Amino acid sequence: MAFFTNFLLPLLLLATLSPTPALSYLSPGARKWRDATDDSSHRTYIVLVEPPRSDASEDMHRRWHESFLPSSLTGDSSEETRLLHSYTEVFSGFAARLTEAEVGAVAKKPGFVRAFPDRTMQLATTHTPEFLGLKNGAGIWSSADYGKGVIIGLLDSGIYAAHPSFDDHGVPPPPARWKGSCDASRCNNKLIGAKSFVGGDSGDEVGHGTHTSSTAAGNFVAGASYKGVSAGTAAGIAPAAHVAMYKVCTDERCDTSTILAGMDEAIKDGVDVLSMSIGSDSSISFELDPIALAAFSAVSKGITVVCSAGNNGPARITVTNDAPWLLTVAAGSVDRSFDASVYLGDGRRVDGEALAQAAKPSSGRHPLLYSEQRQFCEYGGDGSVVAGKIVVCGATTSRTQVSDIHRMLDAGAAGVLLSSLQFSGYTTVLRDYNSSVVQVTAADGKVLRDYATSANNVVSVTYNNTLLGVRPAPVVAWFSARGPSRIAPGILKPDILAPGLNILAAWPSKTKSASGSLNVISGTSMSAPHVSGVVALVKSLHPDWSPAAIKSAILTTADAVNSTGGPILDEQHRKANACATGAGHVNPARAADPGLVYDITAAEFGGYICWLQSTDAAMATGAAMDSSLPCGELTKITDAQLNYPTITVPLRPTPFTVNRTVTNVGPAVSTYTVKVEAPTTLAVHVSPETLSFTKAGEKKTFSVSVSGHGVTEQELIAEGSLSWVSEKHVVRSPVVAVVGIGSPPPAP
Numbered sequence: 001m002a003f004f005t006n007f008l009l010p011l012l013l014l015a016t017l018s019p020t021p022a023l024s025y026l027s028p029g030a031r032k033w034r035d036a037t038d039d040s041s042h043r044t045y046i047v048l049v050e051p052p053r054s055d056a057s058e059d060m061h062r063r064w065h066e067s068f069l070p071s072s073l074t075g076d077s078s079e080e081t082r083l084l085h086s087y088t089e090v091f092s093g094f095a096a097r098l099t100e101a102e103v104g105a106v107a108k109k110p111g112f113v114r115a116f117p118d119r120t121m122q123l124a125t126t127h128t129p130e131f132l133g134l135k136n137g138a139g140i141w142s143s144a145d146y147g148k149g150v151i152i153g154l155l156d157s158g159i160y161a162a163h164p165s166f167d168d169h170g171v172p173p174p175p176a177r178w179k180g181s182c183d184a185s186r187c188n189n190k191l192i193g194a195k196s197f198v199g200g201d202s203g204d205e206v207g208h209g210t211h212t213s214s215t216a217a218g219n220f221v222a223g224a225s226y227k228g229v230s231a232g233t234a235a236g237i238a239p240a241a242h243v244a245m246y247k248v249c250t251d252e253r254c255d256t257s258t259i260l261a262g263m264d265e266a267i268k269d270g271v272d273v274l275s276m277s278i279g280s281d282s283s284i285s286f287e288l289d290p291i292a293l294a295a296f297s298a299v300s301k302g303i304t305v306v307c308s309a310g311n312n313g314p315a316r317i318t319v320t321n322d323a324p325w326l327l328t329v330a331a332g333s334v335d336r337s338f339d340a341s342v343y344l345g346d347g348r349r350v351d352g353e354a355l356a357q358a359a360k361p362s363s364g365r366h367p368l369l370y371s372e373q374r375q376f377c378e379y380g381g382d383g384s385v386v387a388g389k390i391v392v393c394g395a396t397t398s399r400t401q402v403s404d405i406h407r408m409l410d411a412g413a414a415g416v417l418l419s420s421l422q423f424s425g426y427t428t429v430l431r432d433y434n435s436s437v438v439q440v441t442a443a444d445g446k447v448l449r450d451y452a453t454s455a456n457n458v459v460s461v462t463y464n465n466t467l468l469g470v471r472p473a474p475v476v477a478w479f480s481a482r483g484p485s486r487i488a489p490g491i492l493k494p495d496i497l498a499p500g501l502n503i504l505a506a507w508p509s510k511t512k513s514a515s516g517s518l519n520v521i522s523g524t525s526m527s528a529p530h531v532s533g534v535v536a537l538v539k540s541l542h543p544d545w546s547p548a549a550i551k552s553a554i555l556t557t558a559d560a561v562n563s564t565g566g567p568i569l570d571e572q573h574r575k576a577n578a579c580a581t582g583a584g585h586v587n588p589a590r591a592a593d594p595g596l597v598y599d600i601t602a603a604e605f606g607g608y609i610c611w612l613q614s615t616d617a618a619m620a621t622g623a624a625m626d627s628s629l630p631c632g633e634l635t636k637i638t639d640a641q642l643n644y645p646t647i648t649v650p651l652r653p654t655p656f657t658v659n660r661t662v663t664n665v666g667p668a669v670s671t672y673t674v675k676v677e678a679p680t681t682l683a684v685h686v687s688p689e690t691l692s693f694t695k696a697g698e699k700k701t702f703s704v705s706v707s708g709h710g711v712t713e714q715e716l717i718a719e720g721s722l723s724w725v726s727e728k729h730v731v732r733s734p735v736v737a738v739v740g741i742g743s744p745p746p747a748p
């Protein structure tokens with residue numbers, strides 16, 4: 001086979017592209033991530049090579065990979081440290097520390113496919129199960145046995161194994177196919193795997209991995225609360241599923257080469273679900289992204305890969321982890337508030353929130369102070385000005401703000417009302433400042449600033465602890481990244497919305513408490529593990545379903561509206577569009593029984609990659625992914641024709657037709673009739689309009705024609721939906737028409 005050996009061009013491309021990926025949570029104090037290079041001229045490269053014989057042992061793989069290293073290195077002791085990882089499952093390849101000249105030499109060796117410079121990425125509950133309709137002893141928790149027998153692997157910052165969320169009461173031993181090992185301080189039937197790829201042990205110095213693991217599969221913990229708020233029984237979404245932690249991030253960095261090592265191990269170990277709350281600043285072509293390729297390998301092996309959509313919203317075209325074989329999760333609010341009501345002297349009330357609730361229920365009445373000099377809470381050293389007053393000021397992302405706020409309080413300020421940034425709308429990302437700090441929305445901040453200019457103004461704060469049933473909910477959080485995808489605009493991304501704002505879950509602790517430490521944090525890092533838990537529940541009921549079928553089940557049963565039938569809103573309280581919510585808000589109970597699924601085989605995803613990419617690149621990635629799927633033998637499949645459970649077409653006046661095939665996974669004999677909902681500007685025709693099934697597993701194909709009329713160029717998208725409706729099921733797909741897509745993929 002002739003492989004793509006002109007590596008210089010892609011390397012140059014990569015050097016300029018290389019965005020910095022991260023754990024996808026919002027950490028105001030997070031350090032800036034360093035570049036993956038170091039002081040020396042060596043840097044880490046991920047090198048794809050032709051696979052050795054299919055029966056090659058791990059040792060033979062390693063020796064084959066070592067044979068690519070420059071000969072001056074073989075036999076000398078530095079070789080050991082030069083070859084960082086040898087990959088066998090995600091693709092055939094390795095990570096090594098090389099100079100640019102050495103990469104040049106490696107590229108000349110027969111069997112070389114492609115080299116990627118390493119990149120640094122960032123790490124992107126008591127109530128959320130109930131909010132998602134999960135009830136102890138009933139519904140899908142009961143029918144899916146709480147996710148029993150399913151293994152969720154997490155690529156994250158490690159795990160605090162002693163936390164009561166990882167007790168194994170009610171969890172059976174792992175299935176016999178499990179091959180992994182566990183190096184944690186406590187391993188049991190809940191925590192069956194733990195391994196560090198960043199040196200040290202698998203403990204969690206960040207907290208992120210403990211939080212995401214307990215969200216996906218934490219066991220029931222009674223009396224869980226955060227500093228007294230939100231008391232209740234905490235549980236993850238799949239409380240009986242097994243957890244395997246692959247520690248690939250430290251508090252400073254997650255490198256691609258390390259993430260790949262974790263994925264390689266997870267595939268070998270036999271996980272069913274891979275949960276990845278890690279993201280980068282921007283998406284890059286799948287062919288240049290070894291993580292997308294590795295995830296494709298995982299999906300081809302039947303593993304569902306769930307990823308955070310990223311926190312770069314609310315602007316369009318910010319979604320990351322956007323390959324069609326991934327399940328990409330956006331973040332929304334839940335119907336809970338950590339309420340702190342601000343009463344104005346004129347009788348008005350502003351509903352703020354405080355994560356640290358005050359011990360005494362009210363602050364007493366104090367004059368309200370606002371000044372241009374401290375509009376962003378600058379302290380300035382003038383203690384007498386703030387003493388005895390409640391100060392209203394605007395939040396920034398600056399780290400000095402926290403210390404300024406504390407200095408104001410130390411100087412005797414009675415409180416601080418911190419107003420969020422304009423673009424965050426109604427989203428308040430809570431942070432544990434101090435019980436005297438109340439966070440309010442930007443709009444409420446303006447109300448307070450205006451009131452501060454009136455004579456004899458006075459305010460007081462009343463703490464109401466945790467309020468449930470807050471409306472409207474869910475609301476898309478401002479930071480949740482939006483579609484369309486830059487790389488694949490013809491596939492709707494993100495796929496789904498799940499809770500990711502102010503999520504309470506397990507946290508490492510130095511002190512042992514019966515209920516364990518908890519923390520409230522936000523990000524698409526928090527929404528992804530909710531969906532990983534749902535995948536585990538569906539997988540537990542349907543162990544033979546492909547990742548695409550599981551995704552279809554979750555997408556076609558998602559809620560398009562909130563619990564009172566109103567549209568799901570975005571952070572500005574406008575109707576959220578499909579580029580913010582995907583198919584809608586996840587509904588675990590319905591996902592277990594979708595009726596019909598839109599399935600996609602690995603070969604079909606391969607056909608899509610071959611269509612998307614240049615021939616050379618497709619050959620390279622095809623070789624890397626699975627040598628049995630060369631592009632020459634695959635039918636190319638366009639984005640619009642991929643059997644995706646959502647439908648995205650170009651917005652134009654002439655009809656654009658796509659075909660879809662559904663598989664009957666409901667009652668053997670069933671009849672579905674189509675129901676189309678669309679604005680007058682969008683004509684959607686489905687043919688045939690009725691699908692009759694007589695067997696389980698039977699497939700039926702239909703076509704959908706979409707045309708837009710009288711839509712102005714300003715409206716970038718128009719959306720409707722098509723649903724297949726039977727007596728027992730509604731199988732809904734959003735139909736999204738987007739301006740400016742639908743041309744062939746760009747030339748390389």
Ligand SMILES: *[C@@H]1O[C@H](CO)[C@@H](O)[C@H](O)[C@H]1NC(C)=O
Nearest residue numbers: 356406409410433434435436
């Ligand atoms: C809040 O700040 C005040 C003033 O610095 C301090 O006395 C108090 O202990 C702080 N409260 C909490 C919960 O940190």
Ligand SMILES: *[C@@H]1O[C@H](CO)[C@@H](O)[C@H](O)[C@H]1NC(C)=O
Nearest residue numbers: 339340341351462463464467
């Ligand atoms: C908070 O509590 C006060 C006093 O009990 C009550 O008047 C107010 O309505 C509560 N606020 C909310 C948002 O429920």
Ligand SMILES: *[C@@H]1O[C@H](CO)[C@@H](O)[C@H](O)[C@H]1NC(C)=O
Nearest residue numbers: 471472473562563564566567
């Ligand atoms: C549902 O959304 C509508 C607006 O779209 C809102 O008025 C209503 O309060 C919401 N209901 C809930 C339960 O959040």
Ligand SMILES: *[C@@H]1O[C@H](CO)[C@@H](O)[C@H](O)[C@H]1NC(C)=O
Nearest residue numbers: 641657658659660701702703
């Ligand atoms: C869609 O299906 C119809 C009927 O099977 C077929 O004639 C048509 O070629 C298909 N269209 C595409 C774009 O595959």
